[in-house]
Each structure stands twice: as C-alpha cells, then as structure tokens.
Amino acid sequence: MRLPDSFLDDLRNRLSLSAVVGRKVVWDMKKTNQAKGDWWAPCPFHQEKSASFHVDDRKGFYYCFGCQAKGNLFGFVQESENVSFMEAVEMLAAEAGMEMPARDPKAAEKADRRTELARVTEAAAKWFRLQLATGAAAEARAYLDQRGLTQATLETFEIGFAPPGWTGLTDALTAKGIAFELIEAAGLAGENDRGKRFDKFRNRIIFPIRDARGRCIGFGGRAMDPEDRAKYLNSPETELFDKGSNLYNIGPARAAAGKGQTLLVAEGYMDVIALAQAGFEAAVAPLGTAVTERQLQMLWRASPEPVVALDGDAAGQKAGLRVADLALPLVEAGHALRFAILPAGQDPDDLIRAEGPEAMQTVIDAAKPMLALLWQRATEGRVFDSPERRAMLDQELRTLVRQIKDPGLRRHYGEEIARLRAELFGLAPQPAAASRGPQGRGFRPWTPGKRWQPPPQATASTRASALASGAMAPEILLEQVVLAGLIRWPALLEEFADRIEGDPWANPGTAALVETLLRADPADLAADPAAMLGPDALESLLAQRHVRISPVLRSVEDARLCIDDALARLRSRRGADRERREAMEDFEDGADEALTWRLAEAARRLEAVQRTRRTDDDSSEDSAGMSEYLQGLLDTEVWKKPRKK
Template identity: 50%
Template sequence: MSLSDGFLDELRSRISLGQVVGRKVMWDQRKSQPGKGDLWAPCPFHQEKTASFHVDDRKGFYYCFGCHAKGDAISFVRETENVDFMEAIEILAKEAGMTLPARDPRAAKQAEARDRLGEIMDQAVRYFRRALSTGPGAEARAYLDRRGLSEAARDRWEIGFAPAGWQGLRDHLTGQGVAEKDLLACGLIKDSSRGGKPYDTFRNRIMFPIRDPRGRCIAFGGRAMDPEDNAKYLNSPQTQLFDKSVTLYNHGRAREASGKGAQIVVAEGYMDVIALGEAGFTAVAPLGTAVTEAQLDMLWRMSGEPVVALDGDRAGLEAAKRVMRLALPKLKPGQTLNFALMPPGKDPDDVIRAEGPEGMQKQLAAAVPLVDLLWQEETEGRTFNTPDRRAALDAALKTRLGAITDETLRYHYSQALRDRQRELFRPAPRPRTGATGRGFPPRLPSAALPLDGTRRSFLAAADEGATDRVREAVILATCLATPQVVGDFLTRLELMECRDPLHLRVRDAILTCHGEGDAPLKEAVMARLGPEALDELMARDHVALCPAVRDAGNLETAELTLEGELAKLRAFRGWAEEMAEAQEEIAAAETEAMTWRLSQAAVARDRAARQEQEDRAEYDQGDNGARINRAERGALDAILGAIRFSKTKKSADS
C-alpha cells in the first residue's frame, strides 16, 4: 500500500512529537522549555543518566547527542514499539483521528486525483492574478490601494480577482482541457439549480489563495466588492483537498517562522493576517468559523502561547471567550493562550495603519493571560456585596476550573482565582478620622512571649510560620507513607497552600502522580523530583517522629493524622487571615463589629490550640496507633479489675 506525501504531511502536522515521545521518557524539567517546543530527556534507545535526547516539537524531529539516534514521530514509534512502517502509521493515524487510505488500488487513484486537482487550483490562482491586473480588476486594485497593499505585497500574498461574469473561470479552464467534473471537485464551479450550465463559485470578489503547510493551493477565500452581496467573505466548499475545520490561513509560513522563534498571532481574517505579515508579525486565521479543537492543536504545535488578537468590539470579546471555553479542557503546562483585544472599533489592520508596527507591538505586549479573561467573564458588570452572590461566584469558578483536566495547572488556576477573590471581597479601607471615642487608637491583641526560662524548641525559635511548615511536612509525609488514603483527601490537598518551596513541589508531585501508572506513589514522586527531595523531607525530626510515618501503611493512623493536621492548619491560617483583614479595617475606625471579629478570631485560634493540647493530655496511643481516651481506659481497667477480683475470691472460697 502506498501513501501519498499529502497524507503523511497531514499526519505529521496533526500529531505532536513531544506527546508521542513523552509516553516513553521522563522530561528533564530543568533543561526543557515546553513553551518553545524544546524538550530534553534521557535517551530511550541507550542507557544513560544525563538528558542528551533532544526533541524539537515544532519541527517534529528528535536527535540523541549520545547514540546519534534521529528521526520523526514515525521512526520513533517504529523503534520503540518494534513495528513496521505501516503499523506505525496506523498507530499515529488513530491518535490523530485520521482514516488510512483503503488498502486497494483505489488509494493510488485517489492520490493521483488529489495531485490533479492541486494542479487545477494552481491554474485558477494564475487566472485570478491576471484578472486583477486587467480592466475588470480596476475597482479591486483601488480598494487594495486604500487598504495600503502595494503591488509587491499583492504578489507576495498572490492576491487576485474573480470577474463578475458567471462563467469566466469555467470557460477559461475548460478551454485548456480541464474537465468540468474536476472543476466541480475543486469547488471552483457549482451546478445550476435551474438546469443551466455550471457557473463560477466566486464572482466579483478579491481572491485569497489558501495553501496547506506544504504550500499547495487547496482552496480560496473571496471578499465581495459589492456591499449588497449576501456574504462579505466566501470560502471554497469542502472538497477532497479542503476541510476548513482543520486548516489555518498562512499556516505554512507561520510554521516555518515559529521554528525560528517568531511569536504566533491569531487574527480573524485574511486582511488582518496580511496586514500583520507586512508589518513584520507572523499571523494565522481560522477560515470564517470559530477556532476548532484541531486548529488549537495546530497552533500549539507552533507556539506554546499564541496571542489571539481580536477586534475591539463586543463581537471580538465574545469570540475571545468562545476560544477560551474551547481551550480550557486542553490546557497544560506550557500550552495556553494570551488575548489581545484591540481598541474599541478597531481591528489589527486598523491599528497598524493608524499607529504602525510599534502600536501593534504595544497591543500584543499588553495581551492578558487566559486566567484574566476567565475572571473577567465571571465578574464583569456584577457586584458581590452579599454572601449569596459571593457563594454563587465560588460555585461558578469551581465549575469553570473543573474543565481543566491537568491537575497541576488546575491547582495554580485555583490559587490565582482565589487571590483575585480575596482582593475583590476585601473592603476598601476607610479614611482615619482621628482617635476613637475613648481618646486612643484601638490596640490589637499581641502574641504572648515565652518566659526567659522556657526551653527554646524548633517552633519557639523559628519564625511564626514554622508551625504551618511542620504541619505541611507531616501531612505530605503521611501521604507518602500510606498512599491508600490520599484519594479521600485530594481536594483538601489541592487547596492546601504550601509555604515551603520543597513542600509545594512534593504536594504537586503527589497530586500529579496519584492514580497514574502502576508504580507506587512514593516511587513515582521520587522519579519526578529525585531522591534528594524526599530525603530532605523525611529526614526532618518532626517528620521522622510522626506516628503515621513510623507506622507506615496503618490506614487508621494515617486518616486520623491527615484529618487532624489539615483541620488545624485551616483553623490557624483562617485566624491569621481574619486578623490581617480586621487589622486593615480597624486601622480606619474601631467599631463593635471589628472588636467582635477580633474576639471571635482569637476564640477560634485558642480552640484549635486547646484541641491540640487536649489531644495530648486526654488520649494515649495504642499499639495499633489508634487514640484511646484515658478516662474510658481507666473505667475499662476498673471493670476488668473487679472481674479478676471476683474470680480470685471465688477460687479462694472454694
């Protein structure tokens, strides 16, 4: 079975070499730059400890500087899966959602037909370009002049013109021996619904050739010269050559430029792409429809963070939100979008003509990340002055975050949105009006200082955040010691803020590795972070002495430890946040409400501390790690003693 070059090129453009290789290797996070498609790992073809295996995800090639293995996605699958060429093609085609050509002679005929149709499309390009320079194209040339497109620019973009006649292109190409059925297959003519001769698809329109990544013309886009025309822009219909849902205008040039580090801009239409290109930028555009999932994948293969540049009106903003909603489930580290909304009433072409390339560069530099657009969509034009409205915002954001499938990224999005919520809900400080009614500013409660004779422990000698870090370490070590309980605490672990950088890395690794693969959790985390990180965590005294760590695998002890430490961590941090907010507000004016908030915060903190002390004073730990109430144990011992005494007395009497 033979495969056409077009099929293989489309297959390579649809798959990501980084994803294919990533199933077999562990990327070196320090050396790799996923956003640039620059990935490094230990070579899967020979034994090594250093990351000498390089993948250029944008160009689709790999190379090992140790054993000199090299190739593309097809050769990688062949070598790692031990399959032949066609089996490798089948594996990759299934992943890309493509259907293999039938294994019969018709496949070769179809490939030949595609090549023949491609040649006809090139003939049409030449016809339209000549028509632009003739008398009927005068109005189109004047329009392009007003848009600032020089003759050299028209040549670079192969812009042409379709005359107003009904059968000009048809007559020209059939006169050169092109069969009418082939013109229909190309989408260049249409059958008449009135029984007449087929007529030209494009009439009285400025024509833009649409080429695939290999540079072959596969379709046309036409802009109407008549303002009364029903369709301002018209694309070729779907054909053997063209599917607009998996095609980007200017894809080939953009892919080549992205390999040299160019930023990719996503515009709305042909003229925006051309204007951006003439100003020195690299742009692509979907073809008259909203961006599709396939087009997103194509964009991310060129750039980890393409900038979506849209018109500065309500329609442009809504288009940006549609792209955002489509992208959320597909986001991953190093694969996101930024959004640059043009000034009101302008598109990128308008900005460039008014302010030049420098003005456009400012707009792109001011592009906002996807998380900002998400926040804007959920909060714009709304107030959150009641608990009900704040709770509704919480629920809405939680739903939106649920669309993000990557756990690590979802956590960081959650943190970013929580920061914005905290800032939004914080009352604005009121101006100071002087001393309070009692004649002096309010005094905040101060922390009790240890007595001079107090033995300085780790916690007493450290900063006030040390207690939090101790609890973080105990929680993480317990998860690694008894991973069976992690599933019940995933949400709380995800929401746990880690003050220690090491703890943050370990927590994220636990969330990422949990439930993935067959390797034990601790080994998976160690493979991701290296043994040094876990050695540093587990070697700390307060971790090594923790019963849940010493008694690894004890589910009851692990559950009690996680329940208790997470609850205490939340209570103490809640107290700290409440105190910080209350201090900001009380600095402006003392009121009974502020005093009550401070007293309640102190009560909550004392309750958490008292609970910890009571746990030590009123409970013993059994041999199995379970907590035993001392009072209940004493009562049980008394009953057992009475029973033994009664038996002893009966024995003596007898």
C-alpha cells in the same frame, strides 16, 4: 500513521545530517573535521558567536554545548522549521525524491485524489492571479491600493481576481483538459437543476488558502459589489478543504513563529496580510468560522502562547470569550493563550494604517492572560453586596476552574482567582496550601478578620512528622494510608492530584510533603523514594502496622480503591468537624437552645461520619473490602490514650 523503519532508515541514508543542517548554519572549518564527519558551527537555536553546535555525521546526531539542544535528522527539521514529525518526514522525503508510504490501498487512493484536486486548485490560483492584471480588475486593484497593499505583498499572498462572468474559470480549466467533475469537487464550480454550470467565485478579490504543507486547498473571496449577499465567501467543504482544520497563512506564520515572532490570531484575511506587511509575519486567521479545537491544536504546535487579536468592540470581546471557553479545558503548561485588545472600533489593519506598526506592537505587548478575560466577564457590571451574590460568584468560578484538566495549572488558576477575589472584596488572601477544601478546588470563601500564616516548608522534620507521627489522630491514620499508597504507586499521583492539592491536612507537614510528591517525576519517585522523602521517615511510615497491612501496598488497583475511599472519608470528616467548630465559635458568643442543639447535632454527625461505610451504588466487592479495612482501622481508636488504672 506509523512509518516503516526501513523507510526512515533509507531516508537517513540518502540525506546526511550535515547537509540538512548546513542550510541553516555557517560551518567553522577550523574546528570541523570533514573526514571524520565531525562538524562545528554557531548554534542555529540561540544567539552565539562561538561554534558550540556539534554534528556527528556518522552517528546522525547533533548537540549544542551552549543551549543543550540535541536530536537527529528529523528532530532538527522539526525544530528549525517548526513542524510536526510527520511534516518533517514529508519535507525530507520530497528532498530525497522518495514517495511517502501509503497506509493501505484506500488511503493511497484518497491521497491520489487529493493530489489531483490540489493540481486543480493550483491551476485556478494561477488563473485568478493573471486576472488581477486585466481591465476587468481595475476596481479591485484600486481597492487593494487603497488598503495600502504593495506589489510585493500581492505577490507573496498570491492575491487574484475572479471576473464577473458566470463560467470564466470553468472555461479556462476545461480548456486545459481538466474534467468538470474535478473542478466541481474542488469547490470551484457548480451546476444548477437545469444543468447550467457556474463559477462559485465571481467579481471577487481572491485569496488562495494554503495548508501547512503549502498546497492550495481552497479560496476566500471578497465581493466587489456592495449589494452582494456575502461580503466574504470561502470555498465549500471538499475532500481537500476542511475549514475547521486549517488556518489562513499557517505555513509562513509557523516558520516566523519558529524564529521567535509572536504568533498572532486575527479575524480575517486582510488583517493577516496587513500584519505581515507591517512585519508581523507570524499571523493567521480562521477561515470564516469561529476558532475550533483542531485550530487551537495547530496554533499550539506552532507556538506555546499565541496572542488572539480582538477588535475593541463588543463583538470582538464576545469572539474572544468564545475562544477562551473553548480553550479552557485544553490549556496546560506550554499550551496557553493571551488576548490583545485593540482600541474600540479598530482592527489590526485599521490600527497599523492609522498609527503604524509601533502601535500594534504596543497592543501585543499589553496582551492579557486568558484568566483576565474570564474574570472580567464574571465580575464586570455586577454588584456583590450580599452573601448570596458572592456565593453565586464562587459557584461560577469553581465551575470555571474545574474545567481545567491539568492539575498543576488548575492549582495556579485557583490561586490567582483567590487573589483577584480578595482584591475585589478587600479581604486578606488565603494561603495556597489552605485555599482548597470541601467547598471547591482552587479557592474557598474567606473568613473576614482572620489572617493567614504561610504553609510549612517541606523540611526534613516536616517530612518525618507527616510520614510517621506519634499523634495518631484518626485523620492522620487516613492520611498516612493515602501517602503510603501514592509513594508505593507514583502513577496514581496524576489521578488523585486534584483531590489532594492543598487539602487542609491534619498533620502540618503533610501539605508540604504532598507538594513534593506532586512536583516529583513519577519515574524518579518509583526508582528511589527514600532519596526524595528521606530514608528514616519513609522507613518509619512503612513500619507502622496499619500501613504494613494496608491494601495500598498490595497492588495498584487495591491502592486506587483504598485511596479513593480514604480521601472520601477525610473530606466527610473535615466537613463534619468544620460544622462542629463553627457551632462552637457561635456558642462562645452566648449559649441558647438552638446553639446547644447545633453542638449536639454536629457531634452526632461527626460520630456518624466516623462509622460510615461507603455504600455507593457502583461500589464493587473490592471497594467494599477497602471500606471495611478503613473502618476497622478507625474502630481500633489507636489515637486515644489508654486510661490509667
């Protein structure tokens, strides 16, 4: 939803930045000049004693000279309250007494309906809360006392009780003039086929569920009768309540995470409540279902690296792996997960009651990265005593790495898997720059007995040799076309990142140069490529005839097609060349008829690859033209020295 500029401007006019910030800081009145709207205070975003945080009330901006935090009215609320932009606007609008604009009449109607249902759930929460003090709730109170919950905790989480009767809540709400249709729509009551009404929650301890804005949207109920078919029961899906889009205790947990606490994901209500009572206030739980993608996004908005607390049994491990599998395609820099493994047979509530908060903190501090969990699943209990079993592991791990969409993170996963694999098999690790290739991105099988050398550094000389080399091998020609296209159109870097990261480039300086390109900001590279790559080397590259006439310099679409074709040719050539080299290595150990045939076949394939035109079924006339250009480039054989006459 895009908010009208007039609405945002009106909101800025009604609320001064200094008034909003003033709730979070203590102003240094010696430095502050109120008449000029010039305010100073210690920064609320980092620990300091000096007043380096400056608010310019007239311009509506803040800046910290210590940690460089900066922003406007909405940005301050986002950062200090750990909320999204829209939620910050809603909070400020409520403070200013302004109504949020509706997108359209239907949206306004739906919003009104949800507001009406929220009033019903709020009334129900109050009624449940009152019932906990009645005689009917004596057993429930005893249970909560046994679980160690204090009166303050009961009040904080608004824990209530639904008495055993069939229509206690329905009767109480209808007596207040609330229509049964609304009670039913809020998921609190139902009606059987004979027209008899009944409450959904009966003889249960009640846990109100609030969304990030603090609205009561539903309830969870724990059965007091051990024979009840469902130990825990949640509100059904309603216009107000979506299980997969909310988390228990998300509002308070988000605020606590914004103050530096670790965001914890527990299994259920009692775990969250026990954690919060023990001081771990940034705790949430899914609502009776497995964690969903929408819930993951909610977690990452609250914290870049939430910790999933897993029960130490097999079911807990399986639950953690389900979360890891869901998260793998979504993780990126700033969106990660860690997993805290509790002692076998204990959940957070059990551990805290048995050994205290310190034991829980120890488990949190020892939380493992997500890859550790996935690696354990891939290798635990398996024997890799044959090439076939090792190849199967390689295939599984390649499939795992390919799911990661972020190129940089995919590279780091590949490097860590390569390290773990080397430890598993007692092999020397491969270098990061050479650990990818035709066998799969991220790692490749090792050659026993061979030691690796560090990749070349991106010095001025290696940059120059990569951009303009006198040794014009066919692979170098193709590499230079790829480099020229990516330098000319930096926006293509992200698209081709997974195909160029760590490739075994023919020119030793190309790998270092590619790393430089991948780390570069595309905008900076487009604005001044010479500053990043060196003016002499860049000029030498662009002056080469095969680059100067290349389609990669014409347009971004031509560059995309040409780079795609060139990378495909490079991959094919490398595969054919590798086969030839492997045959040569075997040939050195002793020639026989089979090895002679392999050498001849490898040479034939290498020649065929050199001549190959791309003939994909979906290739267009443009891609065919790019292929013809590259084939013509190879046909010139400019890398061969002329024979002396």
